[in-house]
Amino acid sequence: MYGELGNKLVQHAKRTQALAHLPPYQAETVRAVTREVRDLEKDRASTLESLAGSFDPSTDPATACALLVNHLCQRRNKRCMLAYHRVRSDKLEEMCWSGIDVLERQQQAGKAGESAGSLGAESGNTSSLSPEEEEYVRQYSDLLAAYKGQWTDIDLTGSLEPPRDLFIDVRVLKDAGEIQTEYGAITLTKNSQFYVRQGDVERLIAQGYLQKLG
Amino acid sequence: MDIDDILAEALHVSAPQETLDLQELTRAWVAERVAPELLPYPDALMERVLGRIRRQIETVEEQTGNMDPKTNFKLIVIQTELERFKFLVRSFLRARVAKNSAEYLSLSESKYLTAHQNLLASHYQSSFLSQFPNSLQKLDDTQGGISMIDAPDPDTAVFCRALRDVGEINVVGTGRAFVMKRGDVRVVRWSAIKEKVLAGDIELV
Numbered sequence: 001m002y003g004e005l006g007n008k009l010v011q012h013a014k015r016t017q018a019l020a021h022l023p024p025y026q027a028e029t030v031r032a033v034t035r036e037v038r039d040l041e042k043d044r045a046s047t048l049e050s051l052a053g054s055f056d057p058s059t060d061p062a063t064a065c066a067l068l069v070n071h072l073c074q075r076r077n078k079r080c081m082l083a084y085h086r087v088r089s090d091k092l093e094e095m096c097w098s099g100i101d102v103l104e105r106q107q108q109a110g111k112a113g114e115s116a117g118s119l120g121a122e123s124g125n126t127s128s129l130s131p132e133e134e135e136y137v138r139q140y141s142d143l144l145a146a147y148k149g150q151w152t153d154i155d156l157t158g159s160l161e162p163p164r165d166l167f168i169d170v171r172v173l174k175d176a177g178e179i180q181t182e183y184g185a186i187t188l189t190k191n192s193q194f195y196v197r198q199g200d201v202e203r204l205i206a207q208g209y210l211q212k213l214g
Numbered sequence: 215m216d217i218d219d220i221l222a223e224a225l226h227v228s229a230p231q232e233t234l235d236l237q238e239l240t241r242a243w244v245a246e247r248v249a250p251e252l253l254p255y256p257d258a259l260m261e262r263v264l265g266r267i268r269r270q271i272e273t274v275e276e277q278t279g280n281m282d283p284k285t286n287f288k289l290i291v292i293q294t295e296l297e298r299f300k301f302l303v304r305s306f307l308r309a310r311v312a313k314n315s316a317e318y319l320s321l322s323e324s325k326y327l328t329a330h331q332n333l334l335a336s337h338y339q340s341s342f343l344s345q346f347p348n349s350l351q352k353l354d355d356t357q358g359g360i361s362m363i364d365a366p367d368p369d370t371a372v373f374c375r376a377l378r379d380v381g382e383i384n385v386v387g388t389g390r391a392f393v394m395k396r397g398d399v400r401v402v403r404w405s406a407i408k409e410k411v412l413a414g415d416i417e418l419v
Contacts, residue, residue, distance in 0.1 A: 034345045041347040075357070078350055081342050082362065089337060132341045139333050147311075147326040153267050154304050162305075163297040166290060199297060 002040070002073040005033045006080030013087040022091050024128040030081065037077050044070050092129075092137050096144050097157055099206045102129070102137045159202055168198045169213040176209040218396060219378065235262055236299075243306040245411065245418040250370040250404050252315035254412065255323070263303060270296050315366065368405040373419045375399045380415045383407060 008029055016023055047067060048055075057064035095102050106127045129137070148156045176188040181200045188194070188209070204210045229237075242256050270292055277285055310323065319327060335353060343351050355362055376394040384391045385406040394400060399419065410416040 030342055034342055037346055037350065041350075074347075074350060078346065079362065082338065082353075085338055085341055086334075089334065130341065132337060135340075136333065136337045140330075143326065143329050143333065147322065150322050151303075151307065153264065153271060154300050154307070156304055156307060158300070158304055160301075160305055160308065163294075163301050166294045166297060197293075 003076055005029055005036060006077045009080050009084040013084045016087055022128050025130040027130060033077050033081055037074050040070050040074050089136060093140055096141050099157060099203060103134060166197060167195055170194055170196060170201055170210040171213055173211050174209050176204055235259060239263055239302055241417055243302055246306055246309045248372050248418040250366040252310060252313045252318050254318045255320040267299055369403045371401050372404050373401055374407055374416050375419050376416050378415055380410055
């Protein structure tokens with residue numbers, strides 16, 4: 001039935017909104033919807049051709065209805081596609097804002113997938129991003145960096161939690177090397193605990209190296 | 215003008231600019247987070263606030279390393295204040311950038327937004343639109359009763375407080391009207407009070 005695939009995309013998008021990660025790009029469905037739109041367009045063109053320019057909707061309501069339904073289906077499909085791609089690009093942008101290196105994470109996931117694939121599990125392309133989405137992330141990161149650069153004092157991608165204390169207790173979850181603070185250098189080794197200035201370690205918290213305590 | 219207004223004005227004059235700016239910034243921040251549409255960018259205010267933030271950062275940098283406990287304590291106070299200001303400005307700017315609107319943008323916001331829209335457009339184009347029939351490739355078409363344009367809903371309900379007596383508010387389309395006095399708090403459609411908010415007679419809460 002016309003529109004069914006579009007609906008599938010929208011449902012997928014809806015589910016994506018609630019997820020923390022980005023599920024694989026539904027390339028197959030996207031292609032199928034595109035095909036549907038093109039078939040509809042062909043139908044429309046051939047109907048119009050058979051009418052040869054003279055068409056009175058009131059004498060031929062069946063054809064008028066067919067054309068209208070065809071028209072609406074095309075548009076609905078387009079709307080669904082836009083919605084699907086937008087939800088995903090929103091998600092990707094969100095990741096850029098929170099400092100997650102989306103592409104690197106994809107590569108790691110890809111590698112993990114490959115080794116699993118050699119054991120006879122799944123194989124093929126394991127990236128959950130389409131090539132277009134990867135390109136989008138690349139360009140958006142550049143754009144964000146440029147915009148952020150105009151507000152260096154503020155750190156636009158910093159925490160959106162209202163700050164309570166200047167200093168916080170953190171626990172180190174992963175070795176993060178040495179960081180410079182105004183009280184000297186601190187070496188962050190796994191499982192150690194520190195009392196540090198929040199502003200100095202915000203990035204490391206966002207990236208999952210440190211955990212805020214209390 | 216009644217006695218309340220006169221008192222309010224007298225209070226205004228006596229507060230230092232810094233305090234007023236903080237108040238104004240907080241108000242702009244709350245309003246921007248609540249209003250469904252983008253609000254005017256407070257140019258002068260932002261310039262003052264950002265300037266002060268820069269100076270405070272410099273102060274902190276200069277005095278760091280001074281081991282005098284008194285200075286040290288002062289620095290902690292300054293830094294705490296600084297973090298809070300930075301949070302306000304950051305949250306304010308982020309609320310704005312999330313709205314994707316075209317009106318009332320600052321120069322850098324408008325550059326960002328234009329670039330962002332171009333990115334999105336070419337992303338749609340390369341992902342699927344280029345495979346679509348020509349007549350369907352536009353992003354801004356509204357034919358067939360299915361609009362491709364998303365817009366903020368001006369009828370979103372907002373909480374607001376009257377800063378002075380503003381008289382009667384008509385809620386267009388509902389046939390309802392009510393009087394708002396200074397201090398009154400109401401839940402109203404944004405469209406009904408937008409003008410008064412922009413004029414500074416009503417604040418969003």
